[in-house]
Amino acid sequence: MQGRGSNFDEMFxxxxxxxxxxxxxxxxxxxxxxxxxxxxxxxxxxxFRRTGITFNVYGEDDAxxxxxxxxxxxxxxxxxxxxxxxxxxxxxxxALNSFLYDLYHRQEIVRAGRLPERLLRSNDAWLAxxxxxxxxxxxxxxxxxxxxxxxxPDEFFVLEDNARTPSGVxxxxxxxxxxMGMFPDLFSRVAVESVSNYPRRLAxxxxxxxxPAFSGGKPTVAxxxxxxxxxxxxxHAFLADQMGAELVEGSDLRVVGGRVQMxxxxxxxxxxVLYRRVDDDYLDPLTFNPDSALGVPGIMDVYRAGGITIAxxxxxxxxxxxxxxxxxxxxxxxxxxxxxxxxxxxxxxCADKDALGYxxxxxxxxxxxxxxxxxxxxxxxxxxxxxxxxxAFREKLIAKPDNYIAQPTLALSTCPIYTxxxxxxxxxxxRPFVLVSPEGIDITPGGLTxxxxxxxxxxxxxxxxxxxxxxxxxxx
Amino acid sequence: xxxxxxxSLFWMFRYxxxxxxxxxxLEAALRMALTRDLVTAEAEWxxxxxxxxxxKAYEAAHDGYDxxxxxxxxxxxxxxxxxxxxxxxxxxxxxxxxxxxxxxDVWEAVNENWMRIDRLLARPVGQTMVGEVLxxxxxxxxxxxxxxxxxxxxxxxxxxxxxxxxxxRADSTARILDMKYFLLLPSLSYVGSSLDTGQWEQVLRSVAxxxxxxWLNAGQIEARGIVEFVVLxxxxxxxxxxxxxxxxxxxxxxxxxxxxxxxxxxLMRDSDTRISHLCVDxxxxxxxxxxxxxxxxxxxSIAHAIAEDYRFHA
Numbered sequence: 001m002q003g004r005g006s007n008f009d010e011m012f013x014x015x016x017x018x019x020x021x022x023x024x025x026x027x028x029x030x031x032x033x034x035x036x037x038x039x040x041x042x043x044x045x046x047x048f049r050r051t052g053i054t055f056n057v058y059g060e061d062d063a064x065x066x067x068x069x070x071x072x073x074x075x076x077x078x079x080x081x082x083x084x085x086x087x088x089x090x091x092x093x094x095a096l097n098s099f100l101y102d103l104y105h106r107q108e109i110v111r112a113g114r115l116p117e118r119l120l121r122s123n124d125a126w127l128a129x130x131x132x133x134x135x136x137x138x139x140x141x142x143x144x145x146x147x148x149x150x151x152x153p154d155e156f157f158v159l160e161d162n163a164r165t166p167s168g169v170x171x172x173x174x175x176x177x178x179x180m181g182m183f184p185d186l187f188s189r190v191a192v193e194s195v196s197n198y199p200r201r202l203a204x205x206x207x208x209x210x211x212p213a214f215s216g217g218k219p220t221v222a223x224x225x226x227x228x229x230x231x232x233x234x235x236h237a238f239l240a241d242q243m244g245a246e247l248v249e250g251s252d253l254r255v256v257g258g259r260v261q262m263x264x265x266x267x268x269x270x271x272x273v274l275y276r277r278v279d280d281d282y283l284d285p286l287t288f289n290p291d292s293a294l295g296v297p298g299i300m301d302v303y304r305a306g307g308i309t310i311a312x313x314x315x316x317x318x319x320x321x322x323x324x325x326x327x328x329x330x331x332x333x334x335x336x337x338x339x340x341x342x343x344x345x346x347x348x349x350c351a352d353k354d355a356l357g358y359x360x361x362x363x364x365x366x367x368x369x370x371x372x373x374x375x376x377x378x379x380x381x382x383x384x385x386x387x388x389x390x391x392a393f394r395e396k397l398i399a400k401p402d403n404y405i406a407q408p409t410l411a412l413s414t415c416p417i418y419t420x421x422x423x424x425x426x427x428x429x430x431r432p433f434v435l436v437s438p439e440g441i442d443i444t445p446g447g448l449t450x451x452x453x454x455x456x457x458x459x460x461x462x463x464x465x466x467x468x469x470x471x472x473x474x475x476x
Numbered sequence: 477x478x479x480x481x482x483x484s485l486f487w488m489f490r491y492x493x494x495x496x497x498x499x500x501x502l503e504a505a506l507r508m509a510l511t512r513d514l515v516t517a518e519a520e521w522x523x524x525x526x527x528x529x530x531x532k533a534y535e536a537a538h539d540g541y542d543x544x545x546x547x548x549x550x551x552x553x554x555x556x557x558x559x560x561x562x563x564x565x566x567x568x569x570x571x572x573x574x575x576x577x578x579x580x581d582v583w584e585a586v587n588e589n590w591m592r593i594d595r596l597l598a599r600p601v602g603q604t605m606v607g608e609v610l611x612x613x614x615x616x617x618x619x620x621x622x623x624x625x626x627x628x629x630x631x632x633x634x635x636x637x638x639x640x641x642x643x644x645r646a647d648s649t650a651r652i653l654d655m656k657y658f659l660l661l662p663s664l665s666y667v668g669s670s671l672d673t674g675q676w677e678q679v680l681r682s683v684a685x686x687x688x689x690x691w692l693n694a695g696q697i698e699a700r701g702i703v704e705f706v707v708l709x710x711x712x713x714x715x716x717x718x719x720x721x722x723x724x725x726x727x728x729x730x731x732x733x734x735x736x737x738x739x740x741x742x743l744m745r746d747s748d749t750r751i752s753h754l755c756v757d758x759x760x761x762x763x764x765x766x767x768x769x770x771x772x773x774x775x776x777s778i779a780h781a782i783a784e785d786y787r788f789h790a
Contacts, residue, residue, distance in 0.1 A: 049587075049591065050584050050587060050588050050591075051580070051583075051584060051587070052572070052583065052584075052587045228569055228572045228573055233572070237572070237575040237576055240576045241575065241576040245576075246478060246576070247481075247575070247576045248478065249480065251480065251790055252478050252479070252480050252790075254790075262478060263478060263479045263480070263787050263790060264477055264478055264479060264787070265477050265478075265479055265482050265632060265636075265734065265786040265787055266734055267787070
């Protein structure tokens with residue numbers, strides 16, 4: 001799809017001049033022999049394949065594992081841009097945590113009439129058995145990914161909040177490693193904020209949330225993965241490895257003596273903090289989906305009794321809901337008493353009659369998303385859809401308006417990618433990663449830049465053929 | 477360490493060893509087939525299939541023992557669930573499962589070799605390619621072991637991996653010897669005379685011991701000497717004695733790090749008292765075949781005990 005209107009390009013201004021953030025990079029790029037860049041581009045692919053930085057695609061027999069294409073042109077953010085962004089992100093994440101606490105306690109925001117109660121009732125991620133329970137340290141979202149898009153020099157919007165289980169941080173780290181391996185001279189010329197201590201900070205912030213049953217010494221942290229066939233297994237193994245935590249599966253765990261314990265070669269050993277990369281539904285077959293073999297029978301009872309910390313807390317997915325998203329400006333204001341520093345994208349809630357009418361009249365111009373959807377699935381991008389697709393979607397929308405929100409098709413910013421024919425602009429977004437612990441909120445400079453590889457496309461999801469870039473925050 | 481991870485390390489190295497041993501067996505047979513008459517060649521391919529315990533599956537799928545057919549069946553046959561391509565898949569998926577307990581060097585050696593071998597075995601392996609393919613499989617073992625020795629922490633994971641290696645290697649050496657002995661049985665009614673030295677050499681080649689044996693024995697090929705070398709010479713890294721010593725060390729180290737001796741150690745001890753002071757004459761007296769069958773059974777029960785002692789399974 002063609003981006004609409006004139007897009008903001010992050011590297012070049014309207015007259016084709018290099019913007020200041022990219023000045024040194026472009027000078028360096030101009031000095032590189034084209035043949036060297038072609039060779040480096042091939043090298044990058046080999047590196048990712050050899051190290052097995054892959055993800056699995058569901059529903060494709062042939063390709064059990066695929067690479068997420070890596071583009072070797074970095075995406076660069078200035079120090080002052082980042083300062084602004086990180087203030088906005090911190091405010092939003094703080095509000096998210098307070099919001100989750102409130103939802104599972106007194107629901108002041110509903111009482112105050114600022115959030116309709118039906119949004120909770122209709123929310124699949126809402127967990128009744130979290131009501132009245134406070135997770136260790138009062139933290140619900142230990143790890144958050146905030147998806148941002150840019151439309152202009154000073155215009156950043158939050159596209160969605162990932163409070164449940166944001167993924168992609170391993171790509172942020174490996175992209176940087178790959179870039180430093182390929183272009184060491186570049187990093188000696190441009191001062192870039194480091195991202196490499198993310199795993200250490202993650203380990204520290206998880207260890208800061210030990211449960212009441214923790215018996216002292218060094219907390220035992222484990223990463224719970226659905227297993228090697230999960231699409232993000234590489235990331236699970238990567239993070240466990242980098243944190244020095246055990247990588248466990250449901251079959252390794254059992255409730256023994258009021259604790260969740262893992263089966264080691266020495267017998268069962270209690271886990272203090274479980275960084276789970278398994279959805280709520282599969283976490284405890286006794287509480288949720290009884291067919292799940294991925295979780296631990298009884299873990300919710302142990303959790304509520306203070307025997308283990310689960311990160312992120314069960315039930316945080318409530319906040320990922322796109323209908324809740326549309327209330328985020330009110331939510332931020334309600335809990336922080338401040339105006340949101342980072343705006344939302346304008347959103348029509350199809351549950352509202354007036355909004356639905358507008359959306360139905362303007363389907364060809366809008367992006368319509370499922371309230372609980374993710375990964376770029378189940379959405380309509382009006383401007384690129386055929387009349388038939390729009391007509392089919394219209395019926396789904398009329399049948400179940402509560403299930404959808406709509407947003408304008410944004411003129412997403414672009415940044416060039418490397419192609420055989422030279423640099424070519426492509427649309428991108430940004431997912432910064434945020435760690436929350438009782439010690440505070442910690443945002444790794446930069447994050448994961450996802451980039452659409454097809455000319456004009458606005459879809460950046462890796463499951464839909466998007467790629468990634470190394471993301472630089474310049475030092476002052 | 478998690479029991480499941482220990483299991484993955486153990487089996488990762490068993491499959492790696494099995495793939496390498498299978499490649500050696502095929503290489504030896506290939507050489508035999510090239511240097512001898514057709515009847516001998518066919519018998520040799522038949523013995524490869526028998527040594528690997530694949531007779532039933534093979535004969536259900538194929539008529540006759542033609543080399544091309546045999547090695548394709550062993551390497552990549554779809555009706556052979558234990559083909560080498562599948563073994564490498566198992567090496568890699570076990571390595572992925574144990575990813576947090578192996579170094580990047582080991583993982584990359586596994587992954588790169590898997591990519592190469594999986595590609596080589598995606599299509600039928602012709603006459604002109606088979607040497608290259610078998611070489612690639614052997615080198616995969618060498619590279620993974622090299623990366624492993626140079627980069628792995630000497631904790632329990634190391635010993636589980638080594639235990640897998642030596643359980644599998646002993647199993648393979650014993651089977652190769654037993655099968656040849658079985659085929660040669662008629663000529664062994666009078667040990668020491670008119671043996672088919674070519675066949676005995678074949679045993680040595682299958683366990684990568686031909687050169688070193690002839691160096692030690694000034695080129696003399698002789699049944700007693702070969703059995704002594706392959707079973708009892710603890711300097712030779714594919715002999716039963718060597719594998720036994722290495723496994724004993726692993727079990728000892730595991731018992732020390734876990735602070736408790738399990739059933740595997742007891743079985744090992746029991747088995748040691750039966751073979752530690754044997755000489756080759758005694759082996760022939762009790763019957764080489766009987767000796768090897770007993771050895772294989774004990775080896776398998778030690779493997780089983782390791783899995784139990786260290787909670788490989790829930």
